[in-house]
Every structure is written in structure tokens, then in C-alpha cells.
Amino acid sequence: MPVSRPAFAGWPMAVAWVGMVLFAFHASTHRVGAGDTWVAFACGRYSAHHGVSNDDPFSANSLAPGPTEAQLAEYPQWAHGFIRSWHPLGWVNQNWLTHVVFYLLKQGLGENALVVWKFAVNFLTVLCVYYSGRLLGANGALSAVFACFALFTARTFIDIRPQVFTNLLVAVFFVILLLTTYRNYLYIWLIVPLVVVWSNLHGGYLYVFLTLVPFVVIHLLTSFWRKAFVSIGRRGVYHVVGAAAVALAAMVVFNPYHLTNLTHTYVISLSENADRWRTVDEWRPAFDWSNRVGTAVPFLVMFIMLIATGWAWLLGVAVRPTSSSEKGKGRKRRQGSESGRVWEWPKIDPATIVIVVMTVAMAVKSRRFIPIAAFVAAPLIALFVDQTIRMLAARVVSRREGGVGLPAFPLAEQHALTAVAAGFVLIWGVWLGVKFYRVYLAAWPFDHVQTSVFMRMTGSGPMPFAAGEFIRANELRGKMFNYWNEGGFLAFAQEPDPETGRVPLQLFIDGRAQAAYDIETYSMYMHMMAGGPAAGRRISRAGLEKASAWLVEELKKYDVWIVVMPEKFWRQPFMLALELASNWRLAYLDEHHKILVDMDSEAGRTLFGEVVGGRAEFASEFSRALTLGHILIRSGDAKLQEAGLVRLIEALNLRPTGVAAAELANTAGQMPPLAPRVVETFGSHIEDLTANRAAYEAQAGFSDRLVAASMAAEYLSKVPAGQADRERYERLCRQLRFEVGDLARRCSW
Template sequence: MSGVAIAHRRGDVVEALCWTLAGAVLFLSFGYTEMMGSDLWWHLAGGREILDQGSLWLRDTWSYTAAGERWRNHEWLSDLLFYGWQQAFGTASLVYWKWLVMLACYGGLQALLYRLSGSHPAALLLALLALAVAAPFIDMRPHLYSLLCTVVLLHLGLNRAPLWQFALLFLLWVNLHGGFIFGLLVLPLVLFPFDRPSWAALRRTVCYGLGCVAACLVNPDGVKVVLMPLTYALQADSPFRQIAEWLPPWLPGGIRSPLFFWLLPLLPAALLAYWLPPVRRQLSLPWWSLLLCLLTLAMALTSRRFIPLFGIGLAVFAAPVFGVGLHGLGGRRFLWLAAAVLVAGLLRLWPYPLASAPAYHYLTAEYTYPHRAVDVMLANDLRGRVFAYYNWGGYLHWRSDGDLAVYIDGRANTLYDDATYLNYVRILSGAPGWLGRVEGSGADFFLWPANRGDTAARIRAMLATGRWRVVHRGATAVLLARLRQEVPKPLAPGPDNVWRRVDRAGLDLAAGNAVAAAEMAAAILETVPYQRDACNVRGAALRRLGEEQAAREAMRACRRQFPSVYLR
């Protein structure tokens, strides 16, 4: 190889590295979506339970409505990885797991799009659009593995990789997340050469498909795991399909992706661009990626949780057209553009912390869980059946390992039947007879968010029966117990930790003692400067005291820790 060729290749490597670095920084800046990561807790508890029982075939020990039933945990490998990471690096460090998987996924997508477009700017732009539309759904859950596996699958398809590589991918995928079914649907699209169809290609596609299906059968529940997502997808009347994340994107409630509907016109625009004479002379319509895009669009319109897959599918379909359109911006002459993107990413990332503790606190809405109430229950050895808020079920599993058995939790249809979920929904909505349903469930305790609009009325109704009493009333949660339930008097206060002090500050503020609330919140912030509730209590207390300037300064200090929209 000549010196000129070597220099040219080195220049290409430098160019690729510059665009990859710019993409990584920009992608990371989209990794700060705040949401209540309620599933994370029971995934952690699931990993611990597998190791404690020494088995992948678990019977439920965490609820009182499905106790002893077979829990078909098709994400068992994810649970072990979660728990192993948590044990090795700490709970807060799970934000690094999220960012690593996210960067691997969208960095891999950027590389894939470059192969399809031949343009670094086009690859980065489309990968960025795919991530921007998906960002509201990027939380600490195993579904991130499905996004990553989808990108890996597309790479294998372009490489015309041997069967064993596809089979290995599906062997891992089926034990990480139920999205492997989507992978099986996409597999024929990436294998079959639509531009050069032949019987030999069809036979190869069928053989590869059967091999990957066989790999998917290697899981603790065999064919049942393969059939379960299909059955669920075809049961349009399943009440679990009414959980907010499964609703179509135009219905209210649940996670919203503001860019989704704005991005839809890009599909017909890209399709029309393939028929423009300047483009047709260079490209033929990639049927496989068009079908991938249409499949993911249909899925996204059925359920908003599939919007991230549509973002990937749309980017892949549009990549060749964007490559033609942005071809003039490629090459080492335009490395200044990569530098500009890098600067933009750094500016976007600048307000956010890379430290795990504050990032974890906000990205999982750690402050919304009943830490203090559970501390009190465990300190006083309160055990039994707890009718708890749905999103808190996994947290109780993590903290009590079944000593506080719940009515229902986020494991949903992998364990619970339709009747159990529908009964919970009627209680949640306050439908007539809700209290009778709580008591008919056999619950010994009732654990409910203190800040829900209907909580005060619920407490009054339960106390009016003469069969319940308030055991703990905090700023985050209210705990009631049946009168028949033995409760120590007085209650042990539990550990003197940050949650206890946050609870005290919130109660002082609610009682009108703004001075005490402001002092307690300030003391908390000296040790945990990012604590959201302490920030809000301090700001509210100072405003009540007429110290508006001090309140604004306090909130600015908190937003420097994390610029959350929930700091008010």
C-alpha cells in the first residue's frame, strides 16, 4: 500500500472517530429523561430471588393474590445483570448501565446508517432523530436490550453473517426481553434479497428463521415464552393493554413523544425522494427497509411503547436518500462540522450531572417511593398483606422480599390474571364499592400516595368504618392498618436517614411551620444538595416567609445540581 493510500485511510479513520465522538456526546445529552422507574425495583429483586432460590423456575412469594403461582419471568437474564451490576457498583450506578446501553445502541445505529448512506453527517442526523423521538421512553428497563439487539440484527443482516451469529443473538435476546418476537418478524426482511429474489435465497431465509426460532426455545419456559408475546399482542381486549404505555400515541395519558407526529411526514417524503430522477440514477428502492419502516409504524400507532423501534426503522429507510442529499458535506474538509456538533452536544450536556447519585435521583424519580413508610414498617416488624399503589409493588419486593406481600405489581400479565388487575383499576379510580373491594382483597395494610387528590377522602372513608386506623402519615405516603392488625405502641421511628428528615420537613411545611421546614430542608441540602423534595420544601418555605429572593437563589442552586422541570 502506498504512502498516499495509508494517509488517506488514516484520514478516514480520524474522520470516523470525530463523527463518532460528536455523536456519543450528543446521544448522551438525550439520556436524562425523568420518569418513575417502577419496574427497576422488581427487576433487582428478581435477580436476587433467582440467586437466593438457585433456580430460574420461580414461584411467586411477593404477592398474596398469586402466591405460589408460576412467575414466567422471561427477562430473567436482565434481572441477573441488573442485580449483579447493583451489587458490584451500587444502585445509583445503574444510570451508567443505562447510558452505556443507550450509547451502544445509537452509536451502533450511527455506524449502520453510515454504511447505508456513505455520509457521516447523514448518519449522525438520522441517528439523532431516532433517539430524539425515542428519548421519553429511554429508562432503566430491559427494553433497552431490544433496541440494541435490533441494531445488532440489522448489522448482521447487512454483513450476511453466518447462521450461528444470528442464533447467538436470539439466544441472548429471548432471555433478556420479550422484544425478541419483533426480531423474528424483522429477520426475513434483512435476510431476503428483494432486489434479486430466488428460490435459493428463500430457502436460506427459511433455514435461518427456523434456526433462530430454535435458539429462542432455549429459555426456562421453552415454547411458552415464544407464544406469550404473540398471545398478548393478539388479545386486543386484554385489560393489561390499557396500561398507559400500551395505549396508541394519540390517546391521553402515559409517556408522550412530542416529536413522533412531527417525524411522520419524513416517511412519505423519503419514499417520494427515491423516485426523483437524480436519486433513481444512484439508488433503487430498498424494499427491506421500507417494509421494516412500515412494520414499526404500524406497531407504534398501535402502542406508543414501540415508537423507539419506529425511529430506528425510519432512520434506516431514509439513510440512503439522506446520503445522496448530504453527500457534499462529507470528507475531511467538513470536520469543522463534526466539531460544531461536538460543541453543541457539550453545551446541551453541560447543565446535567455525570455523577451517578443526582442523575439516578431524578432519572428514576427516586423521591416518589415510600422510603420512609417502609422504613417504619420494617423497623416495627410489620408484616402481612399490603394493598399498595401499583407502581410501589416492586419497591416493596426489593425492601421486604415478600414480608410485605402486595395485591399486584408491575409484573402484570406474566403473573396476574385479568380479574386481579381490573379489581385494582376499579379501586384506583374510586369506583363505587372501592372500599369494599380493598377489604374483600384480604389486605392488612393500605399504602397510598399522600399527594394524590383523592387520598384525604379515602382516609376519611376508611376511618369512618371503624375498621382501620392510620399507622403512619408522611409527606410521601400514608399507611393504614386494620384494627385487628397488631401494631406496636409507640412506633419505633426507624433509621435517622435522609428520607426521615425529608418527611419531617414536608410535614412541617404542611402544618404551616415554614421556619422549621426551611431549616430542616437547608440541613438536608448541605449533605444531599440535589434532593428534590428538600429543594422544593425550602423554596416553598422561604416564599411563605416572604423571602422571595432567597427562594429564587435556593432553587437556582438546586437546578445547578440537576435542571429538573419538577423543581418548583
């Protein structure tokens, strides 16, 4: 009798492949903020045009290039040249090659090319996870199911940044380890080119060396018990050690930072300040349920499945079935052999299990590792499930027939399960298509200008596009104070010096963290953002005045004359305190950002004068009108205030936004003579939205219109002129706010 085919072999696997493609597609669609992506563009532009350097061109507060003469003084004179060449200090850009790739993709093919890159990486990853399961010996269908679950688990942590290369390359490395273990130990030499490329793409290459340590030790030990354990033997161990040594040497030689690329990881992971850098959300534990980065619920399910299936599998391996009689045993064994159902009891692969457990432990400690944990754990879970089912089936055969064999999976059940899977894949695919169109292709309600797939997927709409254009067009120079997560964007938005690559308006800090800054700079930034003396206290007028005086002095110490701050910090201590200072004035305003300047500085006075005098360049007439309206309203001159009101009304008409509506409402509240014009404007705005709603819904930025109209309705419901229709305005305000929230829910993914 011929040997039966594996369960679900043939055409049912076509359903599995379609499912894997769809889950990889789904994993590519999550919207994640892209601060690191804009850092990559800025760094990639610099490296593409000026080479890799340890001299940071973006910030005045970054680590100085080294080693300096003082640092070299600790070593013998003859070693100084070697240390300068092979252990540079300063800005250590371990992701330089990814940055160049990102920049060239954006410049050559457009920003949406980065979206294609994200999809491609996830398609390759699901392929690697699937083949890992197959190499371990799991059934094809089970390998596909758990490959899908791995991508689903990782989805909310996959964005467009260098870390995603590590996610893929961990999966590739795991395939290499399994090829080494189950095919031929010579496959281990593939890690040499892998490490060379990986070490230039992202610092995560160290995962290779961390996992090879237990891999070597365990395979060396199991080489003495090869009947019970999977082992590559001592000869295989020698090859692994040799390949690891060559890979390490090649990494040092072929990386522009040489030895620093290795030692820098110590600073990140093990130095005395490492824990302080890890206060950011993505470094916090996986099961910290208050964390805003990603969702760990699927990982929790996978974690529980790994433990449960692992124990069941281990119990099955440890307790083998026995026959009731030698006669029956021999007779049924022969029958099993003839029918092709004889099955070899599985061996234990402790090296693979330990690597998976170690990776999962990394993810439990820091949720940024959840993707790589999912990619190595899923194939092992597939194996555990597959072999546990086989061991149970073999046990049933043993009790009934006395031999150790496997019954065939009934064909009818295979067809039924395949039909169910095909139905799920069909429904899932249709839902994905509809959702993708709504979120990424239909009119984008949350921005008037930045509406590409890349902008939506990375949440880049609120980035300082217009503020950056204002900085570039007016050729601003010197030093700024900025929000950490927007530093990379503000660097990329500027025109760098063609000779040095330095940006004219230097950042205070950015998202490169310990790659470019020391812990003191980071701590000072956090303290200033918290309001200095006002940090951790209840906000009061006296506290803000004290914080204001302190901030003014601290900013002067850093020679900062300009502050660029996003809308989410306008009501936070830093901005509330700084706006109390008499020498800091607003010089730019749009729906996303404020720019304040120090009027004690020549640069600040010059820019403010050009803005008020109409000589400054703006990215749009909307931001010009909004800025001038804000400034003129606060001039103290009645005629200028009337001109300011006209400007604010112009801004609302050009681009209905919550910021423009708030400026008008505040103006009416503080200056009663101007209130009738505001009432008239708000009434007209609501009527216009009601009359032209269908047309506006089909346009970009519809949510901003709803927000502006809701604020207008709220204002009209509270002023005497609107009391006749108060209930209508209140009802309209509630309705519009609900619609804004509903739009956000429908477009979140």
C-alpha cells in the first residue's frame, strides 16, 4: 500500500498561501507614528551625500566626535591611531544603511515606496516563519496557520523604521539555524554575509551572537546523547564557532564604526544609564497594560499557547506507548509498515527551544521585541501542536493494534476544514480590501494636504510641514528648542550646507536618543518640557511665573532663540510658562504648530518684524492669516485688533480648523466689541456646512470642518445672540463631536 500524503497537501495549501499573503498584508496596514522614519530621511540624506560620520550635523547638543586627546591620554601613544580609526566616538549611527535606503527610495520613487517596502518585508517574513515550521517538521497547514498568527501578533509593532529590518532578519536567521540543525551544518556559514549586511542596517544584529552561545553549548552537550536529542554533532559545533568568529570579524571590518558598532550596544543595554533611556514606552514590559505602544493581547495568547502546548508536547515525548504483547506488537508493526503509517517518536531539540524561550523572555521584558518573539515562537508552537496530535494518534493505534503507527487523517474532514478556511479567507480578504480603501484610498478626513498612503500610515500629517517650510523659506539659523519626536523631521525640512551637511537651525534634541546624546541632555530636555520648577506640581499662576523665569534663563544658556512646538503641548507647563514671559512672542501659528521667538535676541526681533511687516515667507495664506490675526489681536490697538479679526476670519474661510475657530472664540470673549462679527461668521460657517455637507464629505480635511463647526455651535449656544436657538446649537455640537469621534474610529486601523 503506498505511503499516504501529508494532511492538507495539494490544493488545500493554495488556501493556506492566500491566507498568509492576506495576513502579511494586514500586518502592513497598521497606522504607527513615524518619528524615526523622518530621522532616517535626514540621516540618509546626510550619509548619501557626505558619507558616514561620527560628527553629528543636526544638533548643537549631541555627543562630540572623538576620541578626544583627553580620552586618548589613557592609552599608549602607539595605540592612538588604531583607536581613532577602529573605535570612533560621538554620533554612532548603527542604522546608517537603512537610512540611506529609505532616503533613496523616497527621493527616487516617492514616499509611497516606503509603504511598498513595508509590505515586501512582511511578505518575506511570513514566508520565513512558514518555512521555519516546515523545517522543524510541522505540517504545512499548521505552519501556515501559525505563520499567520505570528504576523497578527506582531502587527501593531510593525512600522516604517530600521527595527523592521531586524524583524525580518531574525526570521531569516532562524531559518538558517534550522537548516543547520535539520539539513546540513554547513548552512551556518550563511550567517557571515547575513551579519555583515544586518550590522549596517540595524543594531539588532547582536541577536545572532546572543543566541549562538546557547546554540553551541547545547549542541555540544547533546552530541553525547544523539539518540534522545537533536544535535548537529561536534563537527557541526566547530563549524558554528568558526562561522560566528568570522561573522564577528567581518562585522568589525565591514562596518564604518568598526569596534564601536559592537561596544555601543553596551551603552544602550548594560551601562549605568541604560534603564533611564528605557523609560520610553516601547522599552517597557509587554504586559504593562497601560502602555500606549502596540497591543500585547495577541502576544499574551501566544505566550499561553507556547506554555500549554510545550508542556503537552514534553509529556507526550516523555511517556511513550508500550504494546500489550510482543506477538501483537510484531504483527501490528508489520501492518503499520505495509500501510506506510509507521512513525518515529520525536526527539527533543533543546537548542531551538532555549532560543525561543530566550527570545520570548526578551519580549516579556521589553515589548519592542514582541515581533521577533512571535516569529520564532510560532513555528515551535506549530511543531508542538503537530507532534502532540501525532503522539496522541500513535497512542490510540498502540492501544488498539499494538504497533507504533499513525492513522490517516480522514479525507472528508480535510475537505471540510479546507472549505471553512477558504470561506474565512474569502470574507477576510473582502473585509481587508474594503477597510484598506476606506483608510488609505478614500478622501482623508484628517488633513487637507498630506493625504498620501505613506502620510496616513505613518500618521505624519501633524508633522511640522508648514512650520518647516517657514523655517526654510526664511533661512532661519542658530539654535532651536523642539519636541523630541519631531527633531528628525525638522532636520530633514531644512536645506543643509552643501559642503558640510549641517542644518542651519540646529536641533535641541531628536529621536536618535543615546546614539547621539548623553543622558544629561535627555534629562534636561525632559525637565524643561515638564516646566522645570513647575514639574510634577499642580499648575498655578505663581508656579507658572516661576517656571517662566527659569525657562527663560535656561534657554539663554543653550543660546536658543526659537521654539517649535506641536499643538498637543500648547496647554502643557512648558508652553504655558514660556508664553507668560514678556520677551517670548509668537511668530508663527498653524493648525499643528506654534513658533515662539526670543525678542531679546536679534534673530527673534528680526523675524518678528518681518512677520508683522508682511515680508516673511509662509507655506500658505492660511498660516499667514492665522499668524497675523493672532499677533494683531494682541496688539492693544483697536484698529489693529479689527484688522486681526479680519485676518482670523480669512483663516477660517481658507481652512476651517479648530485652531482658527478657537482663535475667533477667544477674541470674542476677550473683546466684546468684536463679538458680533464672530457670531455672524460662526453662523455663516454652520449654514455653509449644512448646505454643502455632501460635497465637503468627499474632500480631504472634512474632520477639521466638523471640529470647527462644533466649536462654533458651542460658542453660539453660550452667547446671548444664540440663546433663541440654544438647544439646536447644543444638539448640533454634540452631533458634530460624535461624528468626529466616529470618523476617527472608522479610520483607525
